Amino acid sequence: MGRLIALLILLIPGCMAAAGIKLMRDTVFGVLNSPFQIPWLQGLAGLILFAAGLYLLGGFILYRDRKRNQVSERFKKKQNNRRA
Known part of the structure; x- marks a missing residue:
């Protein structure tokens, strides 16, 4: 069911x-x-529709790959190492 929802989101x-x-x-x-x-x-x-669609599609794929730890070092989120 989750894959079907992801497909609909990407459509x-x-x-x-x-x-x-x-x-x-x-x-x-x-x-x-x-x-x-x-x-x-x-x-x-x-042009605006194309750019917005490409931005959303790329952002979804990047978010999913970050969650699965499948991106290179430059696309990983940086962590703050502050201590309170």
Whole structure:
């Protein structure tokens, strides 16, 4: 059940990134979609969607790998060694 939930969580940012790529592609070929009336605005929205989807997907994978201790030294969280 946990793997199914993880898959569903990963599908949302993946779909966001795919929609962003589609919007940017449509901007390059001059196809305007209904909510946008200016091509550069559609391209900017596509770039934002793609970047947000990639950020969420990468963050989820990094969090999971940190939890399993499968990342290199530079991606590990630094610990504070202060004593009270």
